[in-house]
Amino acid sequence: MPEITESFLHDQLLARRQKLESAARFADLQDGIVQLLNEVDAALARMEAGTYGLCETCHEPVEKDRLLANPLIRLCVDHLSPDQRRALEQDLELASQLQRGLLPETNLAFGGWATSYHYRPLGLVSGDYCDLVVRENGSKNLFFALGDVAGKGVAASLLMSQLHAILRTLNAADLPARSLVERASRIFCETTMSTFFATLICGRADSSGAMELCNAGHCPALVVQQGKVTRLEATGVPLGMFCDGRYSTRQVQLTPGETLFLYTDGVSEARSRTNEEYGENRLVDFLAQRSQLPPEPLIRACLDDLSTFRSGQPLLDDLTIMAIRRTH
Numbered sequence: 001m002p003e004i005t006e007s008f009l010h011d012q013l014l015a016r017r018q019k020l021e022s023a024a025r026f027a028d029l030q031d032g033i034v035q036l037l038n039e040v041d042a043a044l045a046r047m048e049a050g051t052y053g054l055c056e057t058c059h060e061p062v063e064k065d066r067l068l069a070n071p072l073i074r075l076c077v078d079h080l081s082p083d084q085r086r087a088l089e090q091d092l093e094l095a096s097q098l099q100r101g102l103l104p105e106t107n108l109a110f111g112g113w114a115t116s117y118h119y120r121p122l123g124l125v126s127g128d129y130c131d132l133v134v135r136e137n138g139s140k141n142l143f144f145a146l147g148d149v150a151g152k153g154v155a156a157s158l159l160m161s162q163l164h165a166i167l168r169t170l171n172a173a174d175l176p177a178r179s180l181v182e183r184a185s186r187i188f189c190e191t192t193m194s195t196f197f198a199t200l201i202c203g204r205a206d207s208s209g210a211m212e213l214c215n216a217g218h219c220p221a222l223v224v225q226q227g228k229v230t231r232l233e234a235t236g237v238p239l240g241m242f243c244d245g246r247y248s249t250r251q252v253q254l255t256p257g258e259t260l261f262l263y264t265d266g267v268s269e270a271r272s273r274t275n276e277e278y279g280e281n282r283l284v285d286f287l288a289q290r291s292q293l294p295p296e297p298l299i300r301a302c303l304d305d306l307s308t309f310r311s312g313q314p315l316l317d318d319l320t321i322m323a324i325r326r327t328h
């Protein structure tokens with residue numbers, strides 16, 4: 001997650017203070033409000049003293065995404081009481097279930113296309129975005145999207161679900177991919193803090209084998225054709241960087257047996273025991289050798305290759321892979 005400026009949190013605290021003061025007029029609420037007002041004032045005083053955002057037990061910085069969700073917290077996760085920790089774990093588990101509920105159908109097929117994906121959050125929740133939608137009314141096509149919200153954890157997962165909602169809504173209108181991404185970028189930009197952005201690759205595939213692709217600052221799409229892999233690089237900046245960002249699209253025609261392979265940098269930036277990066281070139285070589293595999297076994301083989309490469313080294317980021325293959 002990009003840096004949260006303290007001035008943003010300072011403004012949040014002042015706004016909170018104002019709300020509490022106006023609510024304090026209702027007599028039966030007063031006790032609780034006075035306590036909250038004291039907490040807000042104490043947080044403002046910590047800002048003044050330069051100790052804001054540090055854990056009161058260990059004096060290490062408190063996790064930024066938690067601070068953003070609640071500017072009043074004073075302890076890092078390691079130093080919560082057992083009750084506080086249990087409540088946090090339950091919240092995260094619920095968030096994780098909600099996020100899993102946003103994922104598309106597995107092994108979705110449409111109009112001569114077969115698809116598969118693998119979605120693996122680093123923790124309980126992920127900042128990766130993954131979607132597949134079949135449009136059956138108006139122009140018939142398969143919408144696919146893969147994205148990566150800057151950062152990890154709860155804040156990134158909240159923005160991921162926002163991105164999901166924006167794209168699902170826009171996708172209901174029959175827009176070309178370019179307009180879809182331009183509008184999504186504008187909405188994302190206007191509704192999130194300026195420090196947040198997301199990379200996104202999305203497009204549509206129709207039953208003739210034609211694909212339209214738009215890549216907003218995401219890792220290149222890889223087109224796998226009989227032992228050959230073509231990289232389709234980004235055609236624009238990540239979403240949310242500029243409200244009036246302009247995007248262009250690419251047209252690709254796939255013939256039976258050819259596959260579009262999409263991934264997030266959790267794959268390419270995975271590291272081995274000797275701290276070597278898996279890297280895009282290794283992925284390209286791997287795909288060139290396995291170009292005959294259908295989506296599901298291809299993704300499984302890719303995960304196996306990645307796991308062999310890491311040889312027990314833990315993953316560092318959320319990881320998502322999607323494969324879309326022309327079958328007939």
Ligand SMILES: [Zn+2]
Nearest residue numbers: 055058076079
């Ligand atoms: Zn601590």
